[in-house]
Amino acid sequence: xPQMNMVQAINDGLRLxxxxxxxxxxxxxxxxxxxxxxxxxxxxxxxxxxSRVVDTPLSEGGIVGCAIGMALYGLVPVPEIxxxxxxxxxxxxIVSELAKYRYRSGGEYSCKxxxxxxxxxxxxxxHYHSQSPESLFIHxxxxxxxxxxxxxxxxxxxxxxxxxPDPVLFFEPKRIYRAAKGxxxxxxxxxxxxxxxxxxxxxxxxVIAWGAMLYxxxxxxxxxxxxxxxxxxxxxxxxxxxxxxxxxxxxxxxxRVVVVHEAPKTCGFGAELVALINEKAFLHLEAPPMxxxxxxxxxxxxxxxxxxxxxxxxxxxxxxxxxx
Amino acid sequence: xxxxxxxxxxxxxxxxxxxDVVKAMRSDGTLDPSNDPRISRxxxxxxxxxxxxxxxxxxxxxxxxxxxxxxFHIGSYGEEAAILxxxxxxxxNDWLFPCYREFGAALWRGMSLESYLNNMFGNANDPAKxxxxxxxxxxxxxxxxxxxSPIGTQIxxxxxxxxGAKSQKEDLxxxxxxxxxxxxxxxxxxxxxxxxxxxTPTVMFCRNNGWAISVPSEKQTASATFAVKGVAYGMPSVxxxxxxxxxxxxxxxxxxxxxxxxxxPTLIEALTYRMSGHSxxxxxxxxxxxxxxxxxxxxxxxxxxxxxxxxxxxxxxAKQVELDARVDAEIRDAITVAEKVxxxxxxxxxxxxxxxxPWHLREQCxxxxxGPRAKGHGGH
Ligand SMILES: Cc1ncc(C[n+]2csc(CCOP(=O)(O)OP(=O)(O)O)c2C)c(N)n1
Numbered sequence: 031x032p033q034m035n036m037v038q039a040i041n042d043g044l045r046l047x048x049x050x051x052x053x054x055x056x057x058x059x060x061x062x063x064x065x066x067x068x069x070x071x072x073x074x075x076x077x078x079x080x081s082r083v084v085d086t087p088l089s090e091g092g093i094v095g096c097a098i099g100m101a102l103y104g105l106v107p108v109p110e111i112x113x114x115x116x117x118x119x120x121x122x123x124i125v126s127e128l129a130k131y132r133y134r135s136g137g138e139y140s141c142k143x144x145x146x147x148x149x150x151x152x153x154x155x156x157h158y159h160s161q162s163p164e165s166l167f168i169h170x171x172x173x174x175x176x177x178x179x180x181x182x183x184x185x186x187x188x189x190x191x192x193x194x195p196d197p198v199l200f201f202e203p204k205r206i207y208r209a210a211k212g213x214x215x216x217x218x219x220x221x222x223x224x225x226x227x228x229x230x231x232x233x234x235x236x237v238i239a240w241g242a243m244l245y246x247x248x249x250x251x252x253x254x255x256x257x258x259x260x261x262x263x264x265x266x267x268x269x270x271x272x273x274x275x276x277x278x279x280x281x282x283x284x285x286r287v288v289v290v291h292e293a294p295k296t297c298g299f300g301a302e303l304v305a306l307i308n309e310k311a312f313l314h315l316e317a318p319p320m321x322x323x324x325x326x327x328x329x330x331x332x333x334x335x336x337x338x339x340x341x342x343x344x345x346x347x348x349x350x351x352x353x354x
Numbered sequence: 355x356x357x358x359x360x361x362x363x364x365x366x367x368x369x370x371x372x373x374d375v376v377k378a379m380r381s382d383g384t385l386d387p388s389n390d391p392r393i394s395r396x397x398x399x400x401x402x403x404x405x406x407x408x409x410x411x412x413x414x415x416x417x418x419x420x421x422x423x424x425x426f427h428i429g430s431y432g433e434e435a436a437i438l439x440x441x442x443x444x445x446x447n448d449w450l451f452p453c454y455r456e457f458g459a460a461l462w463r464g465m466s467l468e469s470y471l472n473n474m475f476g477n478a479n480d481p482a483k484x485x486x487x488x489x490x491x492x493x494x495x496x497x498x499x500x501x502x503s504p505i506g507t508q509i510x511x512x513x514x515x516x517x518g519a520k521s522q523k524e525d526l527x528x529x530x531x532x533x534x535x536x537x538x539x540x541x542x543x544x545x546x547x548x549x550x551x552x553x554t555p556t557v558m559f560c561r562n563n564g565w566a567i568s569v570p571s572e573k574q575t576a577s578a579t580f581a582v583k584g585v586a587y588g589m590p591s592v593x594x595x596x597x598x599x600x601x602x603x604x605x606x607x608x609x610x611x612x613x614x615x616x617x618x619p620t621l622i623e624a625l626t627y628r629m630s631g632h633s634x635x636x637x638x639x640x641x642x643x644x645x646x647x648x649x650x651x652x653x654x655x656x657x658x659x660x661x662x663x664x665x666x667x668x669x670x671x672a673k674q675v676e677l678d679a680r681v682d683a684e685i686r687d688a689i690t691v692a693e694k695v696x697x698x699x700x701x702x703x704x705x706x707x708x709x710x711x712p713w714h715l716r717e718q719c720x721x722x723x724x725g726p727r728a729k730g731h732g733g734h
Contacts, residue, residue, distance in 0.1 A: 064568035064641040085569050087538035088505055116504055119540050154425040156487035158503035296714065325718045327707050331425075332476035332484035332697045335728035342726045 031213040036206060039181035039214045040070050040146070043188040044108065046218060048078055051106060054192065057084040057093055058110030067112055068148060068207055090120035094145065098127055101141045106192060111147040114201065115158045121166075128197045129172035144191045148204035149177070150242050150292055151324075152338055156331035162241075162293040162324070167199045168270045168302070174223060175269040177201040179244040181212045183267055186221030194223060201269075203241035210245075226273035228280070232262035235352050236280040238303060239290040240266040243339060247290050250344035259352040269299060277303070278310050285316035286351045290339050295323040317354035320347045363578070365564045365571045366646070367653050370595040370625040374579075378600035379658060383665025391443075391603040399668055401442055401599060402659050405434045407681050408458040409656055411467075412630070414685050415474060415488075419634040423693065424474050426488045430455050432597075432629030433563055435655030437531075438462055439602025440559050440624070443610060444529060449497040451512035451530035453505075454489050455561070459531070463496035467684065471692035483706070484698035506532060506539030509558065513545045516554040516613070527613045529557040529606070534580050534623075535566025546587040546621070553618035557609045558589075560621065561596065563628035564650075568641040581623035589619050596624030597655035600662075626655070 034042065048054045056071055062085035065072030075083040086093050090111055097107035111117045117124070124145070132140045151160030167173050174196050178184040184202070191198040203210075229244065230251055239247035244265050251261035262280050266272060281287050287307055289300040300321040307319055322339040330337050369375070378389040393401075412429040419427050430437055433455065441450070441459035450459055457470055469481055473491035476484040481492050482500070492500035499508065512530035519526040536542055537560060549556045560580050564571050577583060584591030590612075594605045602624060609620035627650035631638045663669035704711055704719040711719070 059566070060568045062568075067567065067635070085573055087574050088535040088566050088569070089538045089540065091540055092538065118504070154487070156490065156503075157485065159487070295718070325703065325722065326714060327703055328485065330485045330703050331487055332480075333700065333703050336700060336722065337703065338728075340728055342728055346725065 031215055033211055034181045034214040035208045035211045036178070036181050036184045036202065037068060037070050037208060039185040040188055040202065041072060041074070042214065043185040044071065044074060045077065047189060047192050048074065048082065050218070053104065053106045054108060055082045055084065055100065055105055056108050056110065057086050057097065059086060059088055059093075059112050061085060061110050066110060068204065070146070070202070071110065090116055090118075091123055094120035094123040094128065094143070097143045097145075098123060098131070098141050101143045102139060106142055108144045108146060108192060111145060113159050114147040114149045114163055115161045117145075117147060117163065124167070124173070125170050129170045132196070133172060140195060141197050142195060144188070144198045144200050146200045146202060148207070149201040150203045150205050151329055151334050152205040152242065154331065154334065155329075157328045160329040160334065162291065164199075164201060164269055165293060165297060165299045165302070168299055172197065174198045174271065175201065176223060176267070177203065177241045177269055178267060179203065179206070179241055179265050180210045181214050183221050183227075185214055186219050187223065187267065189218065190220040190223050193220070198223075201241065205242040206245065221267070224268050224271050224273055226267055226276040227265045228262060228276070229265045230261065230263040232260040232284070234260040234284055235286040235288060235348050236262045236264060236277075236284045237288045237290065237344065237348065238264045238266060238277065240269065241292075243290045243292055246339065246341045246344055249341035250348055253341065253345050254348045254352070257349065259348060261348060272303070272306075274306060274310065277307065281307055281311045282314045285314050286354070287319045288322060288344065288347050288351055289319065290322045290344055292324050292338060294326045295321055296326050298323050317351045320351050322347045363572065365562070367627070367650050370597065370653065374593055375625060376592060376594040376601045376605050377598050378604060379598045379662050383662060385600055389601050389604050391600055391607060393600070393603060395668055397442070398663060401438055402663055402669065403677060403681075404458065404462055405438055405599075405656055405659060406677055408434055408438070408461065410678075410681050411457070411685060414689065416630070416634060418474075418689070424488055425476070426634055427474070428454050428489045428633040429630055430458055432650065432654065433561055433626045434458055435599040435659065436561050436596035436602055436624040436626045439599040440529060440531075440606040440622075443603045443606035445527070445610065447525060448527045448529065448610065449499070449512075449515060451499050451508040451515070451528055452501055453508065453531045453533060453536070453561075454501050454503065455533070456531050457489065457491075460491065460493050460496055460498045463493070463498055465491070465493040465496045465498065467688045468692065469493065471688050472695060475692050475695065476697070477692065477695035478698045479695050480698070483702050485703075506536040506541035508532070509536070509541045509545035510548065513549040513552075513554050513556050513619075516549075516556040517552055520555055525614060527555045527557060527610045529559055529610070531559050531561060533566060534560055534562040534571045534574055535569065536560075537580055537583060538574055546583070546589060549619040550587045550589040553616070555613035555616075556619040557606060557613060558619060558621040559606070560623045561626060562623050563626050565628050565632065565642070567632045567636060579623060581621060584621040589621050591621035591623065593623045593625060596626030597653050597658060599655065599659055627653075629654075
C-alpha cells in the first residue's frame with residue numbers, strides 16, 4: 031500500500047472522485063494552477079482543466095454562494111476556503127442557506143456541498159491562521175462536521191463526505207498535513223461518517239480528541255501509562271453527528287473522561303460532549319469530566335504552544351481525573 | 355461603454371503608459387507640469403531615503419525569515435512608490451486604515467523602526483504584545499490602525515471613521531489601502547457604496563500589484579480596470595502609475611483635498627507590481643513566469659526615482675554609498691536589539707480580551723501559569 035501524508039491522501043481522494051463523477055467541481059482561491067496554498071489540489075487543474083478546478087475571485091461568500099447554486103443545479107461542488115479563519119464572509123451563506131435549504135423547502139431541495147478548509151494552530155499563524163471554529167458550525171442545525179486525524183481517514187472521510195446527501199464542513203488539521211503519514215489504499219474506499227475510532231484501548235480514563243490534538247492525547251496517554259494510568263483514546267473523526275455510542279461505551283468502561291480541543295473552552299465542542307456524557311452516562315462517572323482546551327482568548331502568536339492543549343497540559347488533567 | 359464591459363486584458367507594464375493613467379516623471383528628468391505635486395527638494399530626497407530604507411528592510415526581513423529568526427514577512431518590494439507616495443500626501447490629521455503590506459507608510463508616519471521590528475519578533479515590546487503574526491502591528495501615534503489578516507475588512511471601517519469625523523465637522527480624511535484582490539470582497543462593495551452614499555471623506559487606495567497570491571488581476575474582475583468600478587458606485591476614480599512617486603502624491607493629494615472640501619470619496623487604482631512572492635510563505639515560481647518580473651523590473655519605482663533625482667542634481671553615487679551604509683547599520687543595530695527582547699509574559703495572553711479581566715480568564719491564567727510549560731520556547 032502506498033504511504034501518503036494527509037495532503038496527498040486528500041488530493042488522491044479528490045482525483046479519484048473527479049475521475050469517477052464528472053459532476054464534481056473544485057472552486058476556491060488559488061486552488062487552480064498553483065494547487066492551493068497547501069498544495070492539496072496540486073495537479074488537478076492540469077488533469078481536469080479550468081472548468082472543474084476553478085480559481086475564483088477573492089470572495090468566500092461568492093465561493094460558497096455559487097457552490098450552493100451549483101449544487102441546486104446538480105453539480106457536486108467541493109469548495110475550498112483557504113483558511114477556516116477566512117470562512118466568515120461566507121457564514122451567512124452557510125448558516126442561512128446551506129444548512130437550511132432542505133428543511134425550509136420541506137425536503138424539496140438539498141445542497142450537497144463539501145466545504146474543505148484547513149483548521150488549527152501550532153504553525154505560527156497568530157489570530158487569523160490558527161483558529162478552530164468547529165463549534166460555530168456544529169451549533170447550526172443541518173451541517174455535518176468532519177475532522178480527520180490521519181491520511182487513511184482523510185481520504186475515506188472525504189469520499190464519504192462527497193457522496194453524503196447533506197452539506198459537510200470538512201476540517202483539515204493543517205499542523206499535521208504533512209506529518210501524519212500512513213498507508214492509504216490506492217483505490218476507492220470510504221470511512222463512514224458518524225463513527226469514532228478507539229485508537230488506544232484502556233480501562234482507567236477516556237481521552238476524547240480529534241485532528242492534530244489526537245497525537246497530543248496519545249502522547250499524554252503514553253506518559254500516563256508510565257505513571258500507571260491506562261487511558262483509552264477516542265478519535266472522534268466525525269464531530270457531528272458525533273458517535274455517541276462509542277463515547278458512552280468507553281465512559282461506561284472507564285468512568286472518567288478528559289476532552290481535548292484547540293478551540294476556546296467556553297461553548298467549545300467539549301462543553302456539548304460533557305453535557306451529553308452527563309445526560310447519558312452520569313451514573314457511571316467516577317470523576318467530574320474535564321476539558322483541556324485553548325483558552326478563552328484570541329489565538330496568540332508567540333505563546334501559541336502555551337495556548338494549545340498539548341500533552342504537557344493533558345497529562346495533569348488525566349492524572350487528576352484518575353486520582354479523583 | 356468602452357472600458358467598462360470589456361474583459362480585462364493580461365496585466366503588463368505597458369498598461370501604465372496608457373493615456374488614462376496619470377504620470378508625472380518624464381524621461382528627460384522633468385515632471386509633467388499638470389501632474390507635478392510640486393514637493394520640495396528636501397521632501398523628495400527624504401522620500402527617496404525612506405524608499406531605500408524599506409527596500410533594504412524587506413531584503414533583511416526575508417533573510418531573517420529564511421534563517422528561522424522570524425516567522426514570516428510580507429513585503430512591499432516593487433510597490434514602494436505607491437505606498438510612500440500616498441502616505442506622504444496625507445495631512446497630519448488624516449488617518450490610515452492599512453492592509454498588511456504598508457509598513458513603509460507606518461514608518462513614514464512616525465512608527466519607529468524599533469517598534470516595527472518588535473512586532474516582527476513578536477516579543478514583549480511588540481505593540482501588538484506578541485499576539486499577532488509579524489507585519490500585523492498597530493501604531494495609533496501614527497494614526498495607523500491595527501492590522502488584521504482578513505481581506506477587505508478595513509475598507510468599511512475607514513468609511514465609518516471618516517463618516518464619524520464628518521459628523522463632528524472635524525477636518526480629517528481617511529485613506530484605506532487594499533490590493534486589487536480585495537475589490538472582490540464583500541467589504542469593498544460595502545465600503546464603496548456607503549462612502550459614496552454618505553459622501554464620506556475617504557480615499558480608497560487600491561494597490562493593483564497584478565496578483566492576489568497566485569491569482570492574476572485579470573481573473574479578479576471582468577472590468578477593463580479596477581478604477582472603473584467607481585462609476586457604478588457614483589464615485590470618481592483615477593488610475594495612476596503606481597511606480598511614479600510624484601504622480602502618486604499628486605492624485606492622492608487631489609483626492610484628499612477633494613474629500614476634505616466635502617466632495618466625498620475617490621477610488622485610486624495605482625498600477626504597480628508585486629516583485630516578490632506574496633509573502634515568505636509563497637513561491638511564485640509555481641505560477642508566474644520570470645519574464646513578467648523582468649519586464650516590470652524595468653519600471654522599478656526605486657530606480658526611476660533615483661534616476662529622476664540624479665538628473666536634477668539631487669542625488670549621486672557618493673550619497674547612495676553613504677545612505678546604504680547608514681541604513682544598513684541602522685537596520686542591523688535595530689534587529690540586534692529587538693531579537694534580544696524576551697517573549698511576552700504568560701499573563702499578557704489574558705489581558706486586553708476585555709478592558710478588565712473577568713473571572714474565567716483570571717482562572718484560566720492562574721491555571722496556565724501554575725501548570726507545566728510547553729517545550730520549545732523561552733516563555734517566562
Ligand atoms: C477573507 C480572506 N480570504 C482569504 C485570505 C487569504 N489571503 C491572504 S492575502 C490574499 C490575496 C490578497 O490579494 P490582494 O487583495 O490583491 O492584495 P496583495 O496581497 O496582492 O497586496 C489571500 C487570498 C485572507 N487573508 N482573507
